[in-house]
Amino acid sequence: xxxxxxxxxxxxxxxxxxxxxxxxxxxxxxxxxxxxxxxxxxxxxxxxxxxxxxxxxxxxxxxxxxxxxxxxxxxxxxxxxxxxxxxxxxxxxxxxxxxxxxxxxxxxxxxxxxxxxxxxxxxxxxxxxxxxxxxxxxxxxxxxxxxxxxxxxxxxxxxxxxxxxxxxxxxxxxxxxxxxxxxxxxxxxxxxxxxxxxxxxxxxxxxxxxxxxxxxxxxxxxxxxxxxxxxxxxxxxxxxxxxxxxxxxxxxxxxxxxxxxxxxxxxxxxxxxxxxxxxxxxxxxxxxxxxxxxxxxxxxxxxxxxxxxxxxxxxxxxxxxxxxxxxxxxxxxxxxxxxxxxxxxxxxxxxxxxxxxxxxxxxxxxxxxxxxxxxxxxxxxxxxxxxxxxxxxxxxxxxxxxxxxxxxxxxxxxxxxxxxxxxxxxxxxxxxxxxxxxxxxxxxxxxxxxxxxxxxxxxxxxxxxxxxxxxxxxxxxxxxxxxxxxxxxxxxxxxxxxxxxxxxxxxxxxxxxxx
Ligand code: F6P
Numbered sequence: 001x002x003x004x005x006x007x008x009x010x011x012x013x014x015x016x017x018x019x020x021x022x023x024x025x026x027x028x029x030x031x032x033x034x035x036x037x038x039x040x041x042x043x044x045x046x047x048x049x050x051x052x053x054x055x056x057x058x059x060x061x062x063x064x065x066x067x068x069x070x071x072x073x074x075x076x077x078x079x080x081x082x083x084x085x086x087x088x089x090x091x092x093x094x095x096x097x098x099x100x101x102x103x104x105x106x107x108x109x110x111x112x113x114x115x116x117x118x119x120x121x122x123x124x125x126x127x128x129x130x131x132x133x134x135x136x137x138x139x140x141x142x143x144x145x146x147x148x149x150x151x152x153x154x155x156x157x158x159x160x161x162x163x164x165x166x167x168x169x170x171x172x173x174x175x176x177x178x179x180x181x182x183x184x185x186x187x188x189x190x191x192x193x194x195x196x197x198x199x200x201x202x203x204x205x206x207x208x209x210x211x212x213x214x215x216x217x218x219x220x221x222x223x224x225x226x227x228x229x230x231x232x233x234x235x236x237x238x239x240x241x242x243x244x245x246x247x248x249x250x251x252x253x254x255x256x257x258x259x260x261x262x263x264x265x266x267x268x269x270x271x272x273x274x275x276x277x278x279x280x281x282x283x284x285x286x287x288x289x290x291x292x293x294x295x296x297x298x299x300x301x302x303x304x305x306x307x308x309x310x311x312x313x314x315x316x317x318x319x320x321x322x323x324x325x326x327x328x329x330x331x332x333x334x335x336x337x338x339x340x341x342x343x344x345x346x347x348x349x350x351x352x353x354x355x356x357x358x359x360x361x362x363x364x365x366x367x368x369x370x371x372x373x374x375x376x377x378x379x380x381x382x383x384x385x386x387x388x389x390x391x392x393x394x395x396x397x398x399x400x401x402x403x404x405x406x407x408x409x410x411x412x413x414x415x416x417x418x419x420x421x422x423x424x425x426x427x428x429x430x431x432x433x434x435x436x437x438x439x440x441x442x443x444x445x446x447x448x449x450x451x452x453x454x455x456x457x458x459x460x461x462x463x464x465x466x467x468x469x470x471x472x473x474x475x476x477x478x479x480x481x482x483x484x485x486x487x488x489x490x491x492x493x494x495x496x497x498x499x500x501x502x503x504x505x506x507x508x509x510x511x512x513x514x515x
């Protein structure tokens with residue numbers, strides 16, 4: 001077990017030695033600290049000098065990464081071994097962004113070619129609806145990984161968007177989500193993408209049925225379905241059953257996890273919103289990060305470094321949450337995306353051998369763009385009792401004074417967190433010594449966005465390796481799904497008084513028979 005490893009014990013001892021060391025002093029003692037603890041790669045700068053680390057900490061963290069066989073697990077993942085043991089699946093989202101000469105999986109490039117043809121046909125107006133009008137609105141219906149990734153990237157790449165095509169996302173089973181999207185759409189010019197790896201997800205299937213009904217009510221012809229619906233799925237059979245024309249189904253392998261799927265045909269809305277070339281560039285950026293992750297030594301490996309700093313704060317300084325703070329408004333949805341990536345991957349408490357573990361795993365991920373968050377929850381990060389490591393993420397483009405002010409705000413926040421402030425008045429005292437990482441991208445272009453997302457994917461993977469958990473399954477989500485089905489099917493037998501009480505209240509006050 002991890003907690004029995006000598007490398008783990010060495011870190012525990014070292015943690016005690018670090019107890020009273022302040023980052024302020026570490027910076028004062030070493031003018032080169034930024035150079036020592038920062039790394040540049042393909043235009044990305046990652047500064048991790050504002051962590052409570054010394055050269056010794058760093059070396060001990062790398063020793064732990066070695067002891068946990070990070071390199072061999074990484075190689076097994078890239079080689080397509082079935083490292084997702086509980087689902088008996090390989091984990092090959094990295095193959096989706098590699099050049100064809102490297103993957104040997106023909107279907108990836110055939111699908112990419114089809115995605116290009118399809119998105120081009122929407123852009124040039126040759127893709128028509130049932131009544132012969134060109135498609136103007138695309139509504140992606142999906143949830144979780146079949147929604148968050150493409151939604152976040154479309155938002156991030158909004159400046160690249162074709163202004164003649166509206167791309168919308170519907171995920172929630174609450175019918176108001178769909179109603180809001182439909183109220184702004186014209187059935188004759190709207191195309192639905194039903195995105196679901198399993199093609200059985202309750203929310204997605206319910207929303208797909210609403211969309212189908214809307215098209216039939218308005219266009220009054222069953223043949224319209226073939227023109228207004230396409231599917232993105234690993235389950236071709238179910239998509240065909242729904243009535244989707246087999247020529248309109250874009251498949252991907254079961255070796256692509258839902259939260260890792262934006263690189264697959266799940267990324268079709270990105271191709272439609274920003275154009276296929278920009279989607280390709282997103283894949284290329286991710287591929288460059290994959291290459292770095294595969295080739296760089298552990299101590300110069302960005303995902304490994306971020307992962308190990310997370311282990312340091314989570315397991316040795318009891319940081320129970322982690323803030324994602326993008327200083328670029330187009331990255332507004334990044335915290336939500338990373339929430340699923342990290343929390344669904346590493347929210348586990350059973351190791352790969354099925355044993356209960358005795359150490360902490362994934363933190364709570366939260367965040368929102370700066371400077372908004374500064375006026376909401378940063379107070380707790382500065383002066384609260386909890387340690388909350390922060391990732392400050394910014395892009396350098398933007399000429400105006402307001403852009404400069406934005407960046408100045410970000411730098412000031414990380415400085416204040418590190419430095420703190422002494423004062424005669426206790427309420428004005430900031431302890432400081434609070435850890436943060438700063439990631440700077442030259443520009444929020446598809447390439448660097450791809451690098452950033454792959455950086456986080458691999459970070460999460462490495463942390464899962466250290467914690468000896470399977471980062472690629474999500475069995476915890478299943479129980480809620482099963483109980484919903486039970487409630488709807490009325491065949492629960494042992495309802496507790498709270499559940500019964502709530503259901504009774506709903507029945508009495510709305511007349512709605514949930515059961
Ligand atoms: O929430 C659980 C989950 O299985 C996610 O992992 C997944 O991204 C989401 O549901 C949607 O699944 P599907 O793409 O199969 O509809």
